[in-house]
Amino acid sequence: MKSIDLGEDPLALERQVCFALSVASRSVIAIYRPLLEPHGLTHPQYLVMLALWERGPQAVKDLSVALRAEPATLSPLLKRLETIGYVTRRRSSEDERLLTVELTESGRALRAEAEKIPYRVVEKLGMEVSELEALHKALTRVIEATA
Numbered sequence: 001m002k003s004i005d006l007g008e009d010p011l012a013l014e015r016q017v018c019f020a021l022s023v024a025s026r027s028v029i030a031i032y033r034p035l036l037e038p039h040g041l042t043h044p045q046y047l048v049m050l051a052l053w054e055r056g057p058q059a060v061k062d063l064s065v066a067l068r069a070e071p072a073t074l075s076p077l078l079k080r081l082e083t084i085g086y087v088t089r090r091r092s093s094e095d096e097r098l099l100t101v102e103l104t105e106s107g108r109a110l111r112a113e114a115e116k117i118p119y120r121v122v123e124k125l126g127m128e129v130s131e132l133e134a135l136h137k138a139l140t141r142v143i144e145a146t147a
Contacts, residue, residue, distance in 0.1 A: 021142075031124045035117050039110060040084050044069075045077050046114075048101075049086065053111050057102040060089075068143075086110060 006015070013019055029043045036046050051066045052058060060078070064071045078101055081087040086107035092098035122129060 017142075028121070028125075031121055032117070035120055039113065042077075045081055046117075048074070048077055048081060049103075049107065049110065049114065052087065052101065052103050052107070053114070057100055060099045060101060063101060081107075 009015070032043050032046065036043065041049065047067055048063065051063055055066065058066070060071050060074060064074055067074070078087060078089055082089055085104055088102050088104055090100050090102065092100060122132065125132070
């Protein structure tokens, strides 16, 4: 087994991966907040919209897999998105248990405005796109390692 060197104090707060991830997550989401508010969206609702823009109509079950979230967690988000007119939820005529989520015309139209958001986030972070791509790659490895 390979020896792991975590330095003199393996419990130092500033050296903890969990701490850095937690602070970075809150900080990045705070950048999104003022960009999403004019559209009536929260960050979790934005993630739902991203999945629907990319993949089209989805069963709630498939959406929960894509977003790595429990269907029960998605339910209030979807209800709110339906209330503000961005999505519709429909039960399958073949299987009443299957609930499909689809973008409305308003939800599809929002994509054009939302396309500006990633550029604004990159500007606010003040990092090179290559740095953010490397970070994304490293975070994807962390996600895969914890799955």
